[in-house]
Amino acid sequence: MNVKKLKVTLLSLVALSLLVVLTACSSSKAAGEKLVIYTNGDEAASEAMKSALNEAGYEGKYVLQSLGTSELGGKLLAEGNQIEADIVTMSSYFIESAQQQHNMFNDLTFTTNALEEHPPYYTPVLANTGSIFVNTEVLKQKGLPMPTSIKDLAEPEFEGLVSIPNIMDSSTGWLLVQAIISEYGEEEGKTVLRELLANSGPHVESSGSGPIKKVQAGEVAAGFGLRYQAVMAKESGLPIEFVDPIEGNFSLTESVAVVNKDDATTTLAMEMAEVIIRDARKELLTHYPVALYEGETVADMNKPAYSMEFEQPLTVELLEQHQEFFKSAK
Amino acid sequence: MPDVKPAMRIIYIPILLFFTAFLVVPLGILFVRSFETSDGFSLSNYLSVLSNAELMASIGNSIKISSLTAVITTFLAFVLAYALNCTNIYKPLKAAIKTGILIPMLLPTITYGFAIIYSFGNQGLLTKITGENLFGIYGFNGLLIGYVIYTLPAAFLLINNSFKYIDKKFMIVSNLMGDGVIRSFKNTIVRPLLGTLGGAFVLAFILSFTDFGIPASIGGTYTVVATQLYQVMLGSIPDFNNGAVIAVLMLLPAVFGVLLLNYLEKLNFHYDKFTAIGMMQHRGRDVSFGIVSTVILIGMLSIFAVMFIAPFLHSFPYDLTFTLTHIIDTFQSSDVRTVYQNSLFIALSTAVLGTLIAFCSAVLNVRTAIKGRTSTDIISMMTNTVPGMVLGLSYLFLFNGSSLKGTFTIIVLCNIVHYFTTPYLMAKNSLSKMNPIWETTGELLGDSWMKTVYRVLLPNSASTVIEMFSYYFINSMVTISGIIFLVTAQTSVVASKIKELQHFAKFNEIFILSILIFLTNLVVKLLCDHFQKRKFNHL
Missing domain, CATH: 1.10.3720.10 (MetI-like)
Structure with missing residues (x-):
């Protein structure tokens, strides 16, 4: 009897381990040993980085995963260097906060000649500037005046015809809030934002590129987003016009950092990060026309009229304050 | 044995x-995590979730819209099943209904939302055809359309299956006994199907209550439980313990629904034998059901039409010339x-x-x-x-x-x-x-x-x-x-x-x-x- 029981137990263990082996086989195939890059950059940034890496011979050796800024930010803060990614490109302030909390990035082993100083564990990849843009056809169709400021978009005539990015998910949304707060202060700013949010209704977008798409699609007449996207849309012949708001064009930089993992991965990651900075900048500069390194120049059309910087240093804490401000304006 | x-x-x-x-x-771990806080186990996660007005509103929204979806879906599914089983409509139409209704099942729910945007949005296909915006699609309306399309096939299969086990001879008997239309309908169709109809309602409710794809694509500012759960877990400030609480709360209606289903099972009739008989001739019935079911089917499929059109055009809706570049570009991406x-x-x-x-x-x-x-x-x-x-x-x-x-x-x-x-x-x-x-x-x-x-x-x-x-x-x-x-x-x-x-x-x-x-x-x-x-x- 005991022998029989033993036999049953043994055999079922064999069957179970077969199942495990079967699934393990499939999972080992999944690992694939590819380097993982997480980026909050949008399409153009991803494409530029991909083509630089592919040209340097890394094709098929990495996976580039796009994530929303908040999603990636949440992952960085929650997972530290347990994160799947080996390289991260992300808004600089978020990289700084993650480094403070987890000490998760290696100092870069290559040198760059950046125009502005930055900590040793990251170097800027690109900078984004915010502006207003309009769909001139929809504007005409609805008989609306050309806006000159963010405040103009908060006027009742723009009801349901404005699209803005949501600061809860998108760093582009922060550019909007910075402009409002620095021009109008918290109190009047809240009124402006409240009216703007009311006008935007369902067009408060989680992606920074959301508003320009909505404006291009004619779903709305005007929007706030990245300036270069409006410039590109206009150049491609679409009925789009960009407007530098008198509240100011604010900017954010996104940087590349290498996650502290085992040596072999980190060395390879470091090489690839260097390729991104060395080879991708040329293409990136055409999409995000802000000079970051010595020797870079941009065309006049891409120079915003009211370039500004927020008075306080940009940190995750400040972002959270501004997110609260945004929520309270709803 | x-x-x-x-x-x-x-x-x-x-x-x-x-x-x-x-x-x-x-x-088990999920339950444990929902009670876990930085200082030991307590109900404080639940209290914080339950006192969060936005979250509670989203749960309310979910219940409201899922119930409405379930009512509409059950009704439509019943009409289709009735047309299929109790009328003499044109045979090929019956075949078309049977196959066409299943098409949404082959697509991810997240696609539904985008198809709806491209159909009913400002520049949507159906908007262009009708010349004006029919209604706002972001939020309640869009969600409702999406959920109904999503749940209709499942509800239809359920009801259609039960129709096979109803003895249609009773319809003739009821007719011969001099029952009015309503009474006959009530006693020979609705009563035997009551359990199934309840089942279809519960099924549609649970499916829409727990779906993530549709609200993720077309939810707009109308928050529902599924999107809230996603935000709490993968938003800018992840809170895993509160996520566990929301998951547990999401489980509750589902548990309740399954219990209800088991209860409704008891209402089901079991006929000893059923005979295949021809339906009585009734032109008015056939024509009206033929039209109604065609409208339901075409309405549903027309929403997906844009999906098969837009990618083949240069820049929908502005440049409507045919192109394969989008297709080629997409497939060239490794x-x-x-x-x-x-x-x-x-x-x-x-x-x-x-x-x-x-x-x-x-x-x-x-x-x-x-x-x-x-x-x-x-x-x-x-x-x-x-x-x-x-x-x-x-x-x-x-x-x-x-x-x-x-x-x-x-x-x-x-x-x-x-x-x-x-x-x-x-x-x-x-x-x-x-x-x-x-x-x-x-x-x-x-x-x-x-x-x-x-x-x-x-x-x-x-x-x-x-x-x-x-x-x-x-x-x-x-x-x-x-x-x-x-x-x-x-x-x-x-x-x-x-x-x-x-x-x-x-x-x-x-x-x-x-x-x-x-x-x-x-x-x-x-x-x-x-x-x-x-x-x-x-x-």
Whole structure:
């Protein structure tokens, strides 16, 4: 009897381990040993980085995963260097906060000649500037005046015809809030934002590129987003016009950092990060026309009229304050 | 029924261990986590969630919109099933309804939202045709349309199936006895179907309550539980413990629904015999039902039409010239090829392993006297109850530190457990109809029990096994709510890629990927149907 029981137990263990082996086989195939890059950059940034890496011979050796800024930010803060990614490109302030909390990035082993100083564990990849843009056809169709400021978009005539990015998910949304707060202060700013949010209704977008798409699609007449996207849309012949708001064009930089993992991965990651900075900048500069390194120049059309910087240093804490401000304006 | 053989235990024990490890334990951990705080265990997570006005509003929204969806869906599904079973409408139309209604099942729910935007939005296809905005689509209206389309096929299948078991002779009897139209309808159709109609309502409610794809694409400012759960878990400030609480709250209506379903089961009629009879002639009835069901079908399919049009145009809706560049560009991206391969691999593995597990469970339950065999029934009730998002989340909690994290295995396992109920019930249904003494005969002829299962039971349920395979495959291809917490950069699938593309509002790519899923599922479905038919012809 005991022998029989033993036999049953043994055999079922064999069957179970077969199942495990079967699934393990499939999972080992999944690992694939590819380097993982997480980026909050949008399409153009991803494409530029991909083509630089592919040209340097890394094709098929990495996976580039796009994530929303908040999603990636949440992952960085929650997972530290347990994160799947080996390289991260992300808004600089978020990289700084993650480094403070987890000490998760290696100092870069290559040198760059950046125009502005930055900590040793990251170097800027690109900078984004915010502006207003309009769909001139929809504007005409609805008989609306050309806006000159963010405040103009908060006027009742723009009801349901404005699209803005949501600061809860998108760093582009922060550019909007910075402009409002620095021009109008918290109190009047809240009124402006409240009216703007009311006008935007369902067009408060989680992606920074959301508003320009909505404006291009004619779903709305005007929007706030990245300036270069409006410039590109206009150049491609679409009925789009960009407007530098008198509240100011604010900017954010996104940087590349290498996650502290085992040596072999980190060395390879470091090489690839260097390729991104060395080879991708040329293409990136055409999409995000802000000079970051010595020797870079941009065309006049891409120079915003009211370039500004927020008075306080940009940190995750400040972002959270501004997110609260945004929520309270709803 | 044969005596308990060691071979039975050898199958039974691993299955039990499998569901313990991948269903019971993860859910247990989820409960524990929902009570866990920085200082010990308490109810404070629940209090913080319950006092969060935005969250409670989203739960209210979910209940409201899911109930309304369930009412509309049940009604529409009933009309279609009635048209199919109790009228003499044009035969090809009946065939068209039967097939057309199933089309949404071959697509991921996240696609529905984008199709609705491109149909009813400011520049949408249907808006252009009608010349004006019909209604605002972001939020309530869009969600409602999406949910109804999503739940209609399932509800229809349920009701249509029950119609087959109603004896239509009673309709004639009722007519001859001089019943009025309403009375006759009430007594011969509604009363026998009451349990099923309730079942369809509950099913539609649960499906829309727990779906993630539709609100993710078209929810707008109208928050529902599923999107809130996603935000709490993967937003800028992740709060895993509160996420666990929301998951538990999401589980409650599902538990309630399943209990209700079991109760409604009792209302179902069982006719001893039913005779196939021709319907009475009634032109008015046929014409009106023909028109109504055509309208429902076309209404549903017209929403998906744009999906097959937009990617082939230069720049919908501005430049309407035909082009293949979007298609070519999409397929040249190595990313797309990789995620498609991933999806196929996952769907195939899920279908093979899932069918194996579900079939073995059913064999043990129906055809053996093994002690504790009813536990597979309990398992199937549990998997029926647990929403995909909740299951995925509980896997995230349990396996986060383990080597399973970020593998295909964990996704396959999640799919197997998530979709276990239906294939299991299919197998059970087919196995219980077979002659109960086959095993004994086999034994007398000198075959071991395993051999009998392999040589007799399996071939006789071949058609069902194929159906189980196709069910697992198609659902693994389209699911997003089950896997959204489990996919990583290296294991991303087509459905999660669509979510990523949404971030860039790249609708052409979204539609092309959706078509890819659709065609793959269509091929698998047609192949499976073909094999099923062939098997039947042999018998």
